[in-house]
Amino acid sequence: MADTNGNGRNVIIFVADGLRNGSVNPIDTPTLYSVRQQGVSFANSHSLFPTFTTPNASAIATGHYLGDTGDFSNTIYTGFPSPNANGTVTPFIENDAVLGDIDEKFPGNNFLDEESLLAYARSQGFNTAAVGKLGPVAIQDVTQVNREGGTTGTIPTPDTIIIDDTTNGATPPPTAAGSPSGVPLDPDIVARLQAAGLDVKPTPRVQPAGNNTTPGTLNANVAQQQYFADATTKVILPKFQEDGKPFALVYWSRDPDGTQHNQGDSLNTLTPGINGSTSKAGVKNADDNLKQLLDYLKSTGLDKTTDVFITADHGFSTISKQAIDSQGTKTTSYAATQTYAGVNLGFLPAGFVAIDLAHDLGLPLYDPNPTTLPPDLNQIQYATVDATKGQRPISGNGVIGGTGKVINGQLDPGTKIVVAANGGSDLIYLPNGNADLAKQVVNLLSQKDYISGIFVDDAYGDIPGALPLSAIRLKGDAKTPVPSIVINFKTFSTDPSNPNNPQAQVEIADTTLQQGQGMHGSFGRGDTFNNMEAIGPDFKQGYVDYAPVSNADVTPTLARILGLDIPSNGDLKGRAITEALVGGPDVVFQR
Incomplete structure (x- = not known):
């Protein structure tokens, strides 16, 4: 040895x-x-x-594994506004200052x-x-x-x-x-x-x-x-x-x-x-x-x-922003039917999951990513997003329901859903832990033509159309908020001779990058x-x-x-x- x-x-x-x-x-x-x-x-x-x-x-x-480290993705829901990320509750954590923000909230100053x-x-x-x-x-x-x-x-x-x-x-x-x-x-x-x-x-x-x-x-x-x-x-x-x-x-x-x-x-x-x-x-x-x-x-x-x-x-x-399979079938997503500056007609905008869920549930959508640091991190009003007016979340993240306010350093307790957009997969949090809402969201997501896999926190029990987070080792000893739902986007191949060629993989991606550029995050072999x-x-x-x-x-x-x-x-x-x-x-x- x-x-x-x-x-x-x-x-x-x-x-x-x-x-x-x-x-x-x-x-x-x-x-x-x-x-x-x-x-x-x-x-x-x-x-x-x-x-x-x-x-x-x-x-x-x-x-x-991630169920222990609590580092569930590049963008996560922290449960508090990050000072070094302009007060967002969904920070992008490839940033030393933001990592320091998160560390401060956990035992031993070590969020992992x-x-x-x-x-x-x-x-x-x-x-x-x-x-x-x-x-x-x-x-x-x-x-x-x-x-x-x-x-x-x-x-x-x-x-x-x-x-x-x-x-x-x-x-x-x-x-x-x-x-x-x-x-x-x-x-x-x-x-x-x-x-x-x-x-x-x-x-x-x-x-x-x-x-x-x-x-x-x-x-x-x-x-x-x-x-x-x-x-x-x-x-x-x-x-x-x-x-x-x-x-x-x-x-x-x-x-x-x-x-x-x-x-x-x-x-x-x-x-x-x-x-x-x-x-x-x-x-x-x-x-x-x-x-x-x-x-x-x-x-x-x-x-x-x-x-x-x-x-x-x-x-x-x-990245694909429109086709959902190798035959070129176009997405029927509600978000892709709207018109946005900087987004090609018929393409999925960054934030399409948050837009679609807010639309389906008839709830207001807010953008949790301020462009400037608010004067008081304990009292923040996130901007309203109205897709019918060409609006979309700047980074793809979304707060759904409630007032979009941070009150005493915490999201409005009326908040129903937080979406952390990441690319080839997204994280969905239900801050109030509502089991009926979890079932409703899974049912809505399972009907989306851009989704191929749904995983749900074991705490919600068996939900038709979803597998438990524990099946992929996302349920463990983590100290950070655990996603209620993790969704994987569809992947397909541009190689007609070998549909399983990982080098030719294409994926739907919730990202500000463009169709034809690169992304990752999915469960696809690529x-x-x-x-x-x-x-x-x-x-x-x-x-x-x-x-x-x-x-x-x-x-x-x-x-x-x-x-x-x-x-x-x-x-x-x-x-x-x-x-x-x-x-x-x-x-x-x-x-």
């Missing part, structure tokens, strides 16, 4: 955000392909549903309520670092972005080195509360960055998304990620070597995700979708970053003591079939693992290698992938 005492062992988790398993080949990704051949290839890997970044970041960080690999390794004397994409990087050691004095305070210098988009006050600018939004750096790291010829502020990402008449970006996120790769190989890893202590490091490549989301190769058309040249450049960008890290390990001899686990938080799909592989002294060579493996299995496996017994609160835990380790069994799953 692999070395389990942790002596001299280091681990790196490399996350290529949004990298589909089928995108790895010897032409576009020679480094990833080489690792797949030389190390362990996980042929039956999967992302956790909902297949979004922060939920899977929480699983990668802690080894727990689980210990992460980096946090526990740090407590055991390891050097730790997380580098790359804003949001999931901080989630790897989430208490490190908590603020002194609460949400309006400043972030102390973390013990884990955190370098993301906002480090040291880089964009975005200071929060409306007046505090710096960035994570500070230790003076030693600042000096090392400067000595390496690097700015103390990461290179900004410049990838415009375009709109329904203007294509998005035609460039991968090369400059920003080159900064992150240089900071890792020229500053962080050399420091760790000098210190002579074991280390655990997470490198989170925003590409290919950021490029696939915003690519301008396929405006309003389903092909090439996310399979065009710009998306391929994003895939190559991630591969180049990995090569730089592996080359450094080999040149310094660290490859002899360092295990590298490569994964993707999710796969990807091309979104769940992520790329996973591993290499290093404790992993087998040239081994193909056909057993099911998920992102919740990464930390248990690396903890086994490092000899760490990470404490747990919840019971929804991944497994150590023992068959992939030197000395492990040949198979644990028979094809």
Whole structure:
């Protein structure tokens, strides 16, 4: 069996955000392909549903399923207005300041309520670092972005080195509360960055998304990620070597995700979708970053003591805003019959679920995402949304019923429904826990032509047309509000010769992005079939693992290698992938 005492062992988790398993080949990704051949290839890997970044970041960080971490999607209902998200109760949490807002409300200032690999390794004397994409990087050691004095305070210098988009006050600018939004750096790291010829502020990402008449970006996120790769190989890893202590490091490549989301190769058309040249450049960008890290390990001899686990938080799909199947059948959604600025006629607008439910129930709809910070977070009036007047929720989220007011820091108790729009799936909350309303909403949703799966909180019992959240491990020990209903949108293929080809998957998506751009979040195999592989002294060579493996299995496996017994609160835990380790069994799953 692999070395389990942790002596001299280091681990790196490399996350290529949004990298589909089928995108790895010897032409576009020679480094990833080489690792797949030389190390362990996980042929039956999967992302956790909902297949979004922060939920899977929480699983990668802690080894727990989402029912325990409470990180149910990139946009969640928190139950309180977030100061660093303009007072919304449905914040987008790929943001360090917002993560700090949420942490403050939960025990131990840790909304995940689980210990992460980096946090526990740090407590055991390891050097730790997380580098790359804003949001999931901080989630790897989430208490490190908590603020002194609460949400309006400043972030102390973390013990884990955190370098993301906002480090040291880089964009975005200071929060409306007046505090710096960035994570500070230790003076030693600042000096090392400067000595390496690097700015103390990461290179900004410049990838415009375009709109329904203007294509998005035609460039991968090369400059920003080159900064992150240089900071890792020229500053962080050399420091760790000098210190002579074991280390655990997470490198989170925003590409290919950021490029696939915003690519301008396929405006309003389903092909090439996310399979065009710009998306391929994003895939190559991630591969180049990995090569730089592996080359450094080999040149310094660290490859002899360092295990590298490569994964993707999710796969990807091309967005459809009108067609619901491969035959081109158009949605009959009420929301798609209305006219909105910036939305093509007959297309689904962002917020179509909230619009449709409000219409069907005859209830008022409010937009819980203010464009500016209200003067008093305890008393807020959210704007009314009237689809018949061309109005739609700015981010797709919706508050349905009641007055749309926040009273004494809480939503109006008359509120019936909160919709958190996310992309290939949406979360629906019933703040009053009304079982009859849950049945009514499920019945309405089951009639929508854009929905293919409905999951309901076990607390409501059996509801026809829905499965329980526990069936997909979304019901556990979570401290955040648990969604009452989770809906999955339809997926289909643009490949007539192979309707099951994950690389050709298209999905209905509740998003502000355009048809033809990229999204994820669904239960379709295009979104769940992520790329996973591993290499290093404790992993087998040239081994193909056909057993099911998920992102919740990464930390248990690396903890086994490092000899760490990470404490747990919840019971929804991944497994150590023992068959992939030197000395492990040949198979644990028979094809």
